[in-house]
Structure formats: C-alpha cells, structure tokens
Amino acid sequence: MSPASRLQGVKSSPVRDLLALTRRPEVISFAGGLPAPELFDVDGWRDAFAKALDDRRNLQYATTEGDPALREVIAARMTRRGLPTTEGDLLVTTGSQQALTLVTTTLVEPGDVVAVEEPTYLAALQCFQLAGARVVPVVSDEHGMVPAALAEVLERDKPTLVYLVPTFANPSGRTLPAARRQEIAALAERHDVWVVEDDPYGELRYRGEQVPQLASYGDRVLYLGSLSKIGAPGLRLGWLRAPRSLMSAAVIAKQAADLHTSTIDQAAAAGYLMSVDMDAHVAGLCAAYRERRDTMIAALPDTVPAGSEWTDPDGGMFVWVRLPGVDGAVDTTEVLKQALAHDVAFVPGAPFFATNPDTATMRLSFTTNPPEDIAEGMRRLAAALTSPSAAGER
Amino acid sequence: MSPASRLQGVKSSPVRDLLALTRRPEVISFAGGLPAPELFDVDGWRDAFAKALDDRRNLQYATTEGDPALREVIAARMTRRGLPTTEGDLLVTTGSQQALTLVTTTLVEPGDVVAVEEPTYLAALQCFQLAGARVVPVVSDEHGMVPAALAEVLERDKPTLVYLVPTFANPSGRTLPAARRQEIAALAERHDVWVVEDDPYGELRYRGEQVPQLASYGDRVLYLGSLSKIGAPGLRLGWLRAPRSLMSAAVIAKQAADLHTSTIDQAAAAGYLMSVDMDAHVAGLCAAYRERRDTMIAALPDTVPAGSEWTDPDGGMFVWVRLPGVDGAVDTTEVLKQALAHDVAFVPGAPFFATNPDTATMRLSFTTNPPEDIAEGMRRLAAALTSPSAAGER
Numbered sequence: 001m002s003p004a005s006r007l008q009g010v011k012s013s014p015v016r017d018l019l020a021l022t023r024r025p026e027v028i029s030f031a032g033g034l035p036a037p038e039l040f041d042v043d044g045w046r047d048a049f050a051k052a053l054d055d056r057r058n059l060q061y062a063t064t065e066g067d068p069a070l071r072e073v074i075a076a077r078m079t080r081r082g083l084p085t086t087e088g089d090l091l092v093t094t095g096s097q098q099a100l101t102l103v104t105t106t107l108v109e110p111g112d113v114v115a116v117e118e119p120t121y122l123a124a125l126q127c128f129q130l131a132g133a134r135v136v137p138v139v140s141d142e143h144g145m146v147p148a149a150l151a152e153v154l155e156r157d158k159p160t161l162v163y164l165v166p167t168f169a170n171p172s173g174r175t176l177p178a179a180r181r182q183e184i185a186a187l188a189e190r191h192d193v194w195v196v197e198d199d200p201y202g203e204l205r206y207r208g209e210q211v212p213q214l215a216s217y218g219d220r221v222l223y224l225g226s227l228s229k230i231g232a233p234g235l236r237l238g239w240l241r242a243p244r245s246l247m248s249a250a251v252i253a254k255q256a257a258d259l260h261t262s263t264i265d266q267a268a269a270a271g272y273l274m275s276v277d278m279d280a281h282v283a284g285l286c287a288a289y290r291e292r293r294d295t296m297i298a299a300l301p302d303t304v305p306a307g308s309e310w311t312d313p314d315g316g317m318f319v320w321v322r323l324p325g326v327d328g329a330v331d332t333t334e335v336l337k338q339a340l341a342h343d344v345a346f347v348p349g350a351p352f353f354a355t356n357p358d359t360a361t362m363r364l365s366f367t368t369n370p371p372e373d374i375a376e377g378m379r380r381l382a383a384a385l386t387s388p389s390a391a392g393e394r
Numbered sequence: 395m396s397p398a399s400r401l402q403g404v405k406s407s408p409v410r411d412l413l414a415l416t417r418r419p420e421v422i423s424f425a426g427g428l429p430a431p432e433l434f435d436v437d438g439w440r441d442a443f444a445k446a447l448d449d450r451r452n453l454q455y456a457t458t459e460g461d462p463a464l465r466e467v468i469a470a471r472m473t474r475r476g477l478p479t480t481e482g483d484l485l486v487t488t489g490s491q492q493a494l495t496l497v498t499t500t501l502v503e504p505g506d507v508v509a510v511e512e513p514t515y516l517a518a519l520q521c522f523q524l525a526g527a528r529v530v531p532v533v534s535d536e537h538g539m540v541p542a543a544l545a546e547v548l549e550r551d552k553p554t555l556v557y558l559v560p561t562f563a564n565p566s567g568r569t570l571p572a573a574r575r576q577e578i579a580a581l582a583e584r585h586d587v588w589v590v591e592d593d594p595y596g597e598l599r600y601r602g603e604q605v606p607q608l609a610s611y612g613d614r615v616l617y618l619g620s621l622s623k624i625g626a627p628g629l630r631l632g633w634l635r636a637p638r639s640l641m642s643a644a645v646i647a648k649q650a651a652d653l654h655t656s657t658i659d660q661a662a663a664a665g666y667l668m669s670v671d672m673d674a675h676v677a678g679l680c681a682a683y684r685e686r687r688d689t690m691i692a693a694l695p696d697t698v699p700a701g702s703e704w705t706d707p708d709g710g711m712f713v714w715v716r717l718p719g720v721d722g723a724v725d726t727t728e729v730l731k732q733a734l735a736h737d738v739a740f741v742p743g744a745p746f747f748a749t750n751p752d753t754a755t756m757r758l759s760f761t762t763n764p765p766e767d768i769a770e771g772m773r774r775l776a777a778a779l780t781s782p783s784a785a786g787e788r
Binding site for chain 2: 040045050058264
C-alpha cells in the first residue's frame with residue numbers, strides 16, 4: 001500500500017466529518033481534548049513573549065535539540081516530580097505529538113508490530129498506521145494494560161514498540177498502578193523492546209497520590225512530555241526524554257521534520273516557566289478541573305441508560321462510557337447524530353480501538369466547559385439518548 | 395536497513411562536528427544560511443505578538459490546515475507575485491522543511507526514486523534518505539537542471555518525485571530560466587510525476603526580473619514557501635501549495651506530525667503581514683543583501699586561487715565556489731580546518747551531492763554578516779587558502 005493510500009485510509013473516518021459540526025457556537029462539546037481557555041495565563045504569556053522579543057536572536061534559527069534554558073527548566077521540573085533528568089536527556093519537540101512521530105520514524109519500519117493498550121489514543125494509532133506498522137492491542141482492564149497479556153504479545157508478535165498513556169489515559173481516564181509499571185518496565189528490558197510513556201496529563205491529578213513514572217522503572221522507557229495541558233497548547237511545545245543511544249537518531253529525524261521548534265515560543269516558555277509559580281498555577285487548574293470532573297460524574301447516572309458503565313478518573317480530561325447492550329447492538333456514532341441534533345457532542349469510542357471496536361463506547365471530556373455548561377450538556381445528552389431514533393437497537 | 399541505522403548514516407558527517415566550531419564568537423561564519431539578525435523587524439513582531447495575545451484563542455489548539463487569516467494573506471501575496479492561489483490551496487507548515495517532509499511522507503515509499511538537481515539542498519537529501527528513497531542526480535549546469543537530462547532520468551529511473559530549488563538555489567545560487575521551467579513542468583505532466591518547487595529565496599532578488607514560478611507552468615508542481623527569509627526563521631512558518639487531490643493526504647500527514655503549527659506564531663504572522671508594508675521591508679532586505687553579495691563577489695578574485703570558479707547569483711544567500719585542480723585533488727573539508735584556524739568558516743560542498751561528490755566545492759553565505767565583516771572574513775579565508783597545509787594537494 002502506498003503512503004498516499006494509507007493516508008486516505010486514515011482519513012476516511014465519518015467521525016471527523018461529524019465532529020466538524022461541533023464548531024457551531026450553540027453546541028456544548030465534550031468531544032475535543034481541549035484545556036479550558038479561560039484558565040490560560042494570558043498575562044503571564046504576554047509578559048513572557050515581550051521579554052523573549054527583547055533578544056532578537058529569538059527570531060533566528062536555533063539548534064535542533066532545543067532552547068538550553070527551556071530544557072534545563074523542564075529537566076528540573078521532571079527531576080522534582082521523581083524522574084531524574086538533565087538537559088541532555090531532552091529533545092524539545094513541536095508538541096508531544098511530534099515526539100511520538102519522531103520515535104516512530106526512528107524505530108518503526110513498515111511491517112513492524114506496535115503493541116498498544118486498548119482502547120488507546122487515536123492520533124497514536126494514526127501515527128503507527130502511517131508508518132505502515134501492524135498495531136496489536138494488548139488486553140487491558142480498568143487498571144490499564146495487563147502485564148501478563150503484554151508478555152504473551154511480546155513472545156508471539158515481537159513488537160518493536162509498546163505504546164501507553166499510563167496516567168489518566170486518553171480515552172479511558174484510567175491509571176496504570178505502580179506494580180504494573182514495574183512489571184512492564186521489566187518485561188521491556190527482558191525482551192529488549194522500547195516502551196513509549198506518553199504523559200501529557202500526569203500533572204492534572206484531582207485526588208490520590210502520584211504514581212511514579214513508568215520511565216522511573218527502567219531504561220527502555222521513552223518519556224513524552226507536554227506543556228499543552230499545564231501551559232498552553234497553542235505553542236506546540238513538548239519533549240522527548242530518551243537515552244543517549246536513541247537521542248542522536250531522534251535529533252536527525254527532528255532536523256528533517258522541521259529543523260527545530262519555534263525559537264520564540266521556546267524562549268517565551270523558558271521565561272514563563274522560570275518566572276511563574278507553576279505549582280500554584282497547576283493547583284489552580286486542578287481545582288477547576290476537579291469540580292468539572294465531579295459535575296460530570298455526578299450527572300452521569302441521570303444521563304445514560306441503566307446498565308451503562310463509566311470510568312471514574314483520578315485526573316486528566318476524560319470519562320469513558322459504555323452504553324448497555326450486547327456487542328454491536330449500540331453504535332455511538334448514531335447516538336452522536338442525535339446528540340448533535342440536541343446541540344451536544346462527544347467522540348464515539350470505536351476509532352480508539354486498533355481492532356474489534358466496541359461501538360457502544362464514547363469519550364466525554366470534562367475540562368473544556370465550566371460546570372454549569374457541563375450540567376446543561378449532560379441534560380441535552382440525556383435527552384438525545386432517550387430520543388426515539390437513538391434508542392440503540394438498529 | 396532499519397530507520398535507526400539510516401539515521402545513524404545521515405548523522406555520521408564530519409562536517410557537522412566541524413561546523414559546531416563555527417559558534418565561537420570570534421569566527422566570521424559564511425557557513426549557515428542565516429538571515430541577518432539586525433534586519434529582523436523586532437518592533438513589528440513585538441506589536442504582532444502583543445496583538446495576537448489579545449485573543450486567548452491564540453493559545454488554544456487550532457486546525458491542522460492553519461490559521462485562515464494567515465493562509466489568506468499568504469495566498470494574496472502569492473497571487474500578486476504571479477501564482478494565483480486561494481486559502482484552500484495552502485497548508486501552513488512548521489517551516490518549509492516540514493512541507494518537504496510531509497510531501498515525502500505522502501508520496502515516497504522506501505525504494506522509490508527521487509530525482510534532484512546537482513548539487514542540491516543538503517537537508518532535502520537527508521529527508522529523502524530517511525524515507526529510504528534512492529536519490530538520482532540529474533545533470534545540471536550553470537542554469538540549473540538540464541531538461542533533456544531530466545527526460546532521460548524520467549524514462550530510465552521512473553522517479554516518484556523531482557526536487558528543485560529553481561530560484562537562487564541552495565547551494566549554487568543559480569536560477570532556472572523560464573524556458574527550462576516550462577519544459578520541466580511539461581515533462582512532469584507527460585510522465586505523471588510530482589515536482590517539488592522549493593522557493594524560500596524567491597523574493598530576495600538583487601538584480602534582473604522575476605522569473606515565473608515553476609508552479610505557474612503546470613499542475614504537477616508542489617510549491618513550498620517560507621517566511622524564514624523575508625520574515626523571521628525563528629517562528630518556523632512555511633507553507634505547501636498543492637492541488638486538492640494531494641492536500642487531503644498532506645493534512646493527515648501533518649496531523650500525525652505535530653497536529654498543527656504554533657497557533658500564536660501563526661496569528662502573530664497573520665497580523666504582521668497585514669499591518670506591515672512587506673514590499674518595503676523586502677526591498678530593504680534586498681538593498682542590504684545586494685551590498686553584501688557585491689562585497690563577497692568583489693573579494694573573491696583576491697581570496698581564492700587562480701583558476702577557481704564561482705557563481706554570480708542574482709539573489710538568495712549563496713555563492714558556490716570550486717577550487718582549481720583535478721577531481722579529488724582538493725578537499726574543502728581540509729580547507730575548512732585551516733579556515734577555522736583562521737577564524738572563518740564555510741560549508742564544504744561534498745554533502746550537497748547525492749552521488750560522486752565534488753570535493754573541491756564550497757558554499758559561502760553572504761547574508762549573515764555586514765559588509766565589513768564579509769571583507770575581513772574573505773581576507774581570513776585567503777590566508778587560510780594560502781597556508782601550507784591547505785595547499786590542496788593531498
């Protein structure tokens with residue numbers, strides 16, 4: 001299959017077209033994984049950009065590895081959060097999405113196998129499909145990937161890469177417990193396979209204690225970080241933390257990809273992270289998002305039909321819902337059409353599965369809207385779910 | 395060959411290590427293709443970023459295709475420059491380097507052939523090598539790619555892609571005449587092959603009349619544009635102009651690459667391009683660069699040994715020099731070591747060749763340094779070229 005036809009295959013998702021409809025202003029959207037714009041620290045960013053523009057070198061080309069000051073402040077923050085990191089361990093990327101693509105470019109050949117938890121991040125699946133990889137799902141339960149199931153896949157399918165969002169996963173919201181992290185890191189070392197820990201949400205914890213990063217359990221784990229959820233996604237700033245053995249190849253791939261990430265955005269972010277009390281800012285985000293999470297969870301029993309199941313995430317942005325009924329009887333893509341008729345939106349769950357999609361699932365994001373809009377959106381969703389043509393049986 | 399080993403192959407260039415030495419402040423560097431930082435419109439950019447931050451949506455995620463206002467103002471500028479373009483023809487990319495990588499991702503499979511002029515842009519060669527392509531050089535003379543030679547390569551090697559910098563080429567500085575553009579566009583249509591017109595320098599013309607874009611001669615030409623040379627490279631803003639048939643696949647590839655380009659940088663650039671007199675700004679750049687070009691060209695006869703040849707570019711950033719001697723007798727990588735000992739730097743020409751490198755060549759950039767530094771740098775280069783161990787004969 002040629003690259004263009006692979007791309008066409010990725011494209012032909014009816015969900016993409018439906019979601020274009022969520023941009024109507026009257027729609028309350030639980031679809032996108034968007035941070036709340038009213039919580040952006042606009043004044044802090046304005047100061048940071050103004051200061052960055054005091055040095056005209058911040059408008060010039062820069063090194064591929066990234067702004068040394070930014071890498072240093074990120075390394076210090078990661079170290080304080082329990083993952084000892086130096087500037088040299090980090091490559092700044094154009095969002096953590098680019099870090100994932102660079103890792104894939106560096107390690108995956110067409111025909112290689114990539115193992116993923118199920119369900120998993122949609123854009124990661126697309127990335128692996130574009131690389132011509134065969135994606136193999138690993139049995140996962142309410143605590144995430146099951147290590148014994150991974151061991152089987154490692155033996156049988158010999159993957160090149162294992163991909164996980166271990167903390168507040170997209171789309172499920174679940175978190176992999178420490179014991180499983182340790183087991184998975186050990187399996188990776190034993191089988192000489194790379195594990196990608198994609199961690200954009202890790203700082204957004206609303207209850208409970210931090211679980212150590214998967215990367216803290218072993219050297220075969222590549223860690224992807226992001227400022228999109230705690231800073232601002234519009235700057236497209238992420239990073240790859242990788243051992244030196246892989247880093248030099250990733251830097252070459254990055255150079256071919258875009259030479260380097262925006263100099264001015266990197267300088268502004270370095271200045272911002274050094275001048276702002278980020279712990280206080282993140283605590284503010286968590287307080288606001290906790291209330292939104294609680295509002296959505298509280299509304300769910302009155303929103304979805306009896307027999308529905310949903311996750312109860314400790315952090316992040318998403319609740320994952322499964323409507324009742326035998327496999328294939330309910331299709332949330334049909335429900336979405338009803339929902340849009342009621343001016344509310346979500347993402348149907350099927351595209352998050354590498355194989356055998358569970359069509360009764362849906363992802364609800366609770367971060368974008370204030371609590372009163374969440375409550376109203378859930379009322380609309382309830383109405384959509386009880387409207388005649390969304391009764392579920394096809 | 396695995397991706398990682400291809401990457402290691404790209405990496406193992408001794409030139410990269412030598413060029414790290416050019417960062418010493420006492421070195422006058424003709425190596426990098428850097429715009430003059432003192433000509434950046436810092437005040438204009440400061441205003442543009444401040445205004446962009448008045449809308450907090452410019453810190454949020456955005457669409458993959460790019461900021462509609464930015465695409466509109468770029469389309470209008472391209473149309474005025476002779477290439478009718480609408481917003482829908484454009485995809486904003488993270489620098490035009492990303493546009494090249496997206497086109498490659500979209501069209502090139504491992505084992506496919508990419509035809510290039512010789513010598514050609516180093517990072518393009520790297521991009522094609524990373525994609526596993528076989529790069530075939532097309533015979534080129536002082537006016538660029540020879541159409542009859544391209545016709546032969548099209549027949550014999552059946553390339554997927556033809557890559558050119560038709561205007562003020564990197565590294566040679568030469569410009570493809572209109573008649574050849576017409577022939578090459580016609581050949582592309584006849585052979586159903588895509589041509590990439592990489593045009594970062596087109597607006598930097600110091601004498602003569604504009605030659606119509608290659609893309610104006612046919613629908614099989616993908617045009618890559620950039621704000622790096624006329625605006626500021628630190629924002630990493632470029633674009634792909636492509637027919638709709640290819641655009642949808644390129645958008646999917648872009649989504650996997652980095653979701654979208656920096657929202658804030660795009661908004662600032664849109665505001666900047668709409669508020670500044672860009673024609674006057676570009677005229678100012680051209681006046682300054684013309685003087686720098688003339689200074690370097692005037693110094694060349696006293697700098698390089700008798701029998702040397704060099705290009706006399708009508709625009710852009712580069713002069714391409716060939717030192718005298720039979721093939722292989724002179725190696726400018728050795729000359730670079732002497733040059734660095736004299737605190738001056740350039741890029742040896744060999745890496746710009748896909749096959750059969752001419753080791754007697756070198757690329758000199760005249761845009762980064764003011765005229766007095768160019769004159770001093772050329773004196774140092776003359777001293778380096780006459781120092782005993784750089785005499786050339788190995």
